[in-house]
Amino acid sequence: MPPNPLMVPEPIAACARRLAEQEADPLAAFIYDLDALETHIQWLRSHLPDGVDLFYAIKANSEPAVLRTLAPWVDGFDVSSGGEIQKLIEHDITQPFIFSGPGKLDSDFRLALEARVEQIHLESHDEIQRLNTIAAETGRRQRVLIRVNPTLPDALSTKLAMAGQPTPFGLEERQLTDAVIQVDESEYLELCGFHVHAMSHQTDVYRHLGLLDSLLDKWPIWRALAEEPAKVTQLNLGGGMGVNYQGIDQFDWPTLCWHLARRLAWLPEPPRIRFEPGRFVTAHCGYYVMQIIDLKHNHGEDFAVCRGGTHHFRLPVAQGHSHPVVHLPQNACEGEARPLTVVGQLCTPKDVLARGVPMVNPQRGDLLVLPMAGAYGYNISHADFLCHPRPVQQFIRPGALRVNDTLALEAV
Template sequence: MDHFLYRDGALYAEDVPLAEIAAAVGTPFYCYSTATLTRHFKAFDEALAGMDHMICYAMKAASNQAILRLMASLGAGMDVVSGGEYARAKAAGVPGDRIVFSGVGKTRDEMRMALSGGVRQFNLESEPEMEVLNAVALEMGVVAPVTVRVNPDVDAKTHAKIATGKSENKFGIPITRAREVYARIAEMPGLKAVGIDVHIGSQLTDLEPYRQAFTKVAELTEALRADGHDIIRLDLGGGLGIPYERNNTAPPLPKEYGAMVQEILGHTGCEIEIEPGRLIAGNAGVMVSEVIYVKQGEGRDFLIIDGAMNDLIRPAMYDAHHDIVPVVEPAPGAEQQPYDIVGPVCESGDTFAKQRMMVPLAAGDLVAFRSAGAYGAVMSSEYNTRPLIPEVLVHGDQFAVIRKRPSFEEIINRDTLPEWM
């Protein structure tokens, strides 16, 4: 469920018409719903009720300071994958002991940053990283809390570019070598193993891959404890999918996921950490764009809009589907026709949909891309010197710009000329 609904013939974000925001800030723009973000976080929190748990929001999905502060106010920790994300989390007021540091390529500087500012744990991805973190911790005179990300060789049955749990993926250490790796950690004075980490992919629509992976983690927990390791946390990653297409079968609900976690891992007594991102932010945001031209082509019509692949790259990168709806509600039973919906960037890949059935639209009409709250604004760029588009947060009948659109001058003035020019 989200809070982007038609009311009195217009599409609203909570109690604010999207057309009103468009008139105030221009198009294109991202719009997020506070009520939806809050609802989705609470759905996960309630799903794990009865188990010792922490929900660490995967801020790579949407990392605006306003969203992070909202998540923190609800009790979320943060899952970060870079020094920049760590700095964002701290700036949003999240204490270090609620920040989990993930990612396959942590640098020495990033390790120092987190050890200085506080960190709940590092999720280690490789043995070389383990050795470097040990050395950095010893240099600083501290002990780094760690988990090892194990690769369970489980097919998540998701898009190849967002699957992370197969043996051929770059992520984690083979689960078959986990006992050997934990034995090495026990010999490193700069590291303290506190748990196990696993994450098999994103946009999962079936619980069975989770069941397979978590069963292996439960077995590994018992084996590591038998080896003398104090395993107190299980970081289960994120990845639960969202319904990008309204007419398709909905992915499992958080409560179904929580029941499965309780069934498979409840007996371990471990604190459960999960790192949802897409499920919290995805359907909590839309991108609104204006039709510039309706172009008649050879055998097809094009809607050319002012949003482009640099603003929302998921369709170009993943062939991702987003429902695209007019901001003015169509009449019941209104006739539809197929359009190719494209942006103004000089790339054939700047295509959002092909032969998408839509009611007839004209220049100046507004459309909304649903389910754009995750991996939308955070993956945007200024390709073609197109300014990053505004982000807007709605709260009831109020809205605020939480990232403004930069001017061309601001973009150009970031460049510096060498002295010889």
Template sequence: METVEKKSAVETYIEQRKSSDSEPICAYVYDLELLKEHATSIKESLPSFCRFYYAVKANPARELLQTLEPIVDGFEVASIGEIGKVSNVSGKPMLFGGPGKKDSEIENAMDHNVEYFNVESFHELNRMNYIAKQNEVTLPVLLRVNLSENVSESNIRMSGVPSQFGVDERDVQDLIKKAMELQNIDVRGFHYHAMSNNLDAHAHVRFVEMCIEKSLAWRDEYELNNPIIDIGGGVGINYWNPDQPFDWETLATGLSQCETAYKDENLTLFLEIGRYVTAECGSYVAEVLDVKTNHSEHYAVIRGGSHHLRFPAAWKISQPFSIYPIDEWRYPFERPEITDTKVTVAGELCTPNDVLVRKEYVNRLRAGDVLVFEYAGAYGWTISHHDFLSHPHPEHVYI
């Protein structure tokens, strides 16, 4: 891994923090300018039949939502908590998904700016109709499909495999018929979120084409209005090799070709992207407390760990990182150091699972240096088990 070279938001933070506080550094640092530029370039690359929604679960921090608000067309939410967070910063429309919606959430969502409700099962459809009837409204819904085919080689798949999400493609026709019978339900389209962290842009385009074809076939069979086709998120970050990122241009070009190919169909395509939007703008920054060798393997122990950034432990991968060298050393005794070797980076928890980096090469690493874990802006802090061992939480800094 490379030593950090250019002045960045993270570097600015580390310099300020080091000059003002002797406690070991531990923080999430967000570069909001980078987020703004990245989200704007995504939006500008999309053809006009696309709507760009941000999947709030990737990172619901208020500062990020505020930065994205002027850029995105809306937000994908999966709980009343997320609906509240979006409502605090935006009047833009929301899509409400998630496999376990409570009656109270559905009712509450109707009072907010929720434009479409995803239907995840027959029972949920019945409940939505029941609640809508009691409130004398009609709910616009997208039917969530678990496709029969596997659509990518991504880490997590919600298609072509059994899952708690959506309705088996083989049952979708029954679901449409059922929905059409219900007086307080309006079928507006289909929802296909099918994968997580897909790195193959060509596979993503094929998936979009498949979603369009299936939606049009059901539209024709049941004389539905032109459907909204929600292709979900799942655009990946290459944590293993950040120099070879997901080829966004291939996806954007593929979407434009779809717009041209289906121009007479008057389709609207929704993207609800999380990871790819916010991962890069966030870094988790943690000071090395100790460097040691144990059974011939080298370990660095940091102030922090998987209770703050659970993702690499959950996926059993190395979080990409760089080293910010700190030359000051405040003790009168020897500074632990390793050079030209592989290191495992562990956290401060009392479990061997608390690992953020597995046997990666470093030129030099010393106690007191600072590790900058990159691509930590999505599925970082909020998916982690913050209070295990009761260590203080990291700072959250928005630059």
């Protein structure tokens, strides 16, 4: 299970203090607990029913140490650009990968084919035509899925909708018949299934179950469109399992897997299911650490101005929430807690990471730890704004520490 987001494990706190001691200036850093990541991915796998694959969408966090930690436990990786393919190549990640996402370049297609991509998810009639032409250059047939933007009931809406409404993703169901015929008639393409990524950051498991049921109902209809339905075996349901940044109740993964197992058992010809979550895999392994550099009071509000900010950790602004913060004082604190707004160093009033954070006697030099920073944090941030230094990134294995030396944390 994911850890309590309102608590900071002692190895993380110890690492943060050690890094602060080493830095000449106040600290801004990301710390990643690779043991926690490995434990979490094992927990996710333990609930998967037969007939279901688990891929990791590396857009959430593509740091090499993260990919290497996940590699033994996932069935493969989902990439959405030539740059992400190149990252797998450069870091010797040899697990299967699938290539999805809109706006693929011809050069991306060529790189994917050279790297022996397992499947490519096609988003449009134009992509079908272009990939067939490029695959012909290699002289081999490429397995593909068609991405569908299905019609969905309002009850399945989510905070960040990817389908069921006008979006740049996939093909409408009314275009699906023509797309299937186009693939079947393409000499160098082989249709093996369909891809739907309809929800992103969905925290309600029952809405997710409603989506799953609706797509499994559509499966035999879509499959029957193919010239050879027996070769159409894959249904990729994307990811989209959300993370609750405000509390300890998290997306109910065991219930999702239990329900899916029952549905697949009822189907006469069930598809091979694939999930490709990103945020849900890595969010809880990361921590963003900021050191207080100034305390001030303006127009009735107290502020903690910290090293770093949303140019490192853009997630709170991008998601529109006040992120949880844990105060690690330098000295024992006594007294009543008062609420502070936690901000960074940027010349914009939008550089706010959290509001109303209770702190007892905060001081310059105190550390603030923002948990759940392992996904869509640093990798989506505008790191070069104002040309501030980039944050320290530390990858640790707390389980490898010597029992009596909790500060001897090694970077991986």
